[in-house]
Amino acid sequence: MRILYDGAIYANQPAGGINRYFANLISRLPENIKPALTTCQPQTINYPAHPNLETFYYQRFGLRPGFISYWLEQKYFQTIALFNNFNIIHPTYYSLLINQEFRRCKYPIVLTVWDMIHELFGKPIVPKGLEVEKKRQAILAAQAIICISENTKNDLLELYSLPEDKVTITYLASEIDISLSYGSEPVPSRPYFLYVGGRAGYKNFDGLLAAFAKVTSVQPDITLCVVGSPFKETEVKLIAELNLSAHIEHYGYASDTHLAKLYRCSIALVYPSLYEGFGIPPLEAMSCGSAVVASNCSSIPEVVGDASILFDPKSSSDLADSLLFLLDHPLERDRLIDRGYQRSKSFSWDKTVAQTLEVYRTFA
Template identity: 65%
Template structure:
């Protein structure tokens, strides 16, 4: 007879939903919670804002949510003060088997070591530790993160590279750390709508463009490509183009070759992937790297950096390059334009490789972690 309880109660602190309307972490927890077996009872605490109707929350037949309308009454300081006690009350209302916060800080504003039930933390990357001067100059996030990591009974990393980086920076037993890969939420079946795509052959860039993402390096390489193939374009999906980026685009005389979509729906993004020559992913560090996996799922070629976790995701299904070499990237981009047969081969390999990454597998491995630490 199985020793597993008939019902396992999992508490999820929904801090991440208060911080962003959409994003990779939201999707991760939506997929985990929504795919839990019906023998599980998930509990989710959420701090809502007035105009947050665009946020997608998880769905599960046993899901119980405890919502607090942030700044729902005045004065705002009083509302903010009450909020932590509201969440502390609900966190103490039941005996939970596992606590899985969505971020390193909590809506209760308590440290994780205050909780009497096992804690599982997902560590996404070591970006703040590797690029502290750019992303966490005062060390606030690193201190929060360190407290969470030390307090957790089990840690989930989203790649072997993140696990390696974590072990290098913290004195942790390796058997405390589990690797569960992510999965794509879109594929080529979504890509046949009426959404617009550039009317010339184009390379695609998707996501934020913070300094370590190496967008400047892509622009330098792309300028070399345009000098040889002026029929090609660069399609950029992500936040508005800032002043520094606009200045570099102007200096490189690329404005006639760049098209920008600040936001794209899943169906639009899938079509932009499929219709592109390739996704270009020049990042110098990623905890996982969802865009290359989405690109492979949407049947386009992938050109990506050869560092951090990216080779784990792409494998031999893409063309990898040194992110510090704009010339190497330019040569690869030109090679793909001149060799459509090689592009077709990469697309076929990528489509096959993408099938190895599924949310079903991610959830099954996450459940193994929950069971390993849950109260007996």
């Protein structure tokens, strides 16, 4: 079976969750599969590895006028698709390097849908709605769709008129576990809760700050450790207004080993998001021996099951009470850690790949 992975995502996301998904998927394909990847980004990017992987790389160069280089790029990728016999195409995102509409593709399309964030939170993310329209066209043209959670599938079917048997659920998995967590990397010296990931509006980081201010008024020795991009001016201002400047440590972008240690040494991961297609940080935290305090909405309960304290993310009081409860009940924290570690074992990339192969084989 020959599978074409259109590498459009690498032009916009040199590293990140989608890259890791395809790296884990392609690298675990059996040796009777022949994957091919199209890309126009430098080879230093986190690309998949497979003994049969064939990479079609277009070197972007500064031709003037620019449209000539862009035209040549499209023709190159169109030629790859035209003169190779692939069984299916699995795009890495909702657009194609050949700059062609999905419905005009000559191969069956298997499309992974990550979430419905653009549809449900579109205006603050993509004001013109261009991403939503590209995604809509891709979804309607695909012969098979993979969703990464039951919640994403339900949202998809509610927003689009699709037959349910066209959609398959394949959960994600964690790439890190507790075995990576015993290095020499630094962690906060005071007891700390951990926040990992982006902080866009739906991530509800402001809600976490409001709740954490209530926690520090009761437990002044507690710290919030934040892993992710530098704070914006608005965040720095809010932190100061809530008198949290002395209670927050920022660790920037952490390596996998550093992140694993930060998880294990924390009181708990706090995950206040209003919406997630899956939610990798809670699974990573459980894999690394940390307790989890997480929102009770979207896909998050699917991931954590009964191994987390769930709270209403729209209530800062509910979140504050959950954090204080965990501080006051260390035995409950130990119980959650044990449950979480066991639950994390039910997610694996091998399982994800096996389920994906079942989708592929319907077109072989």
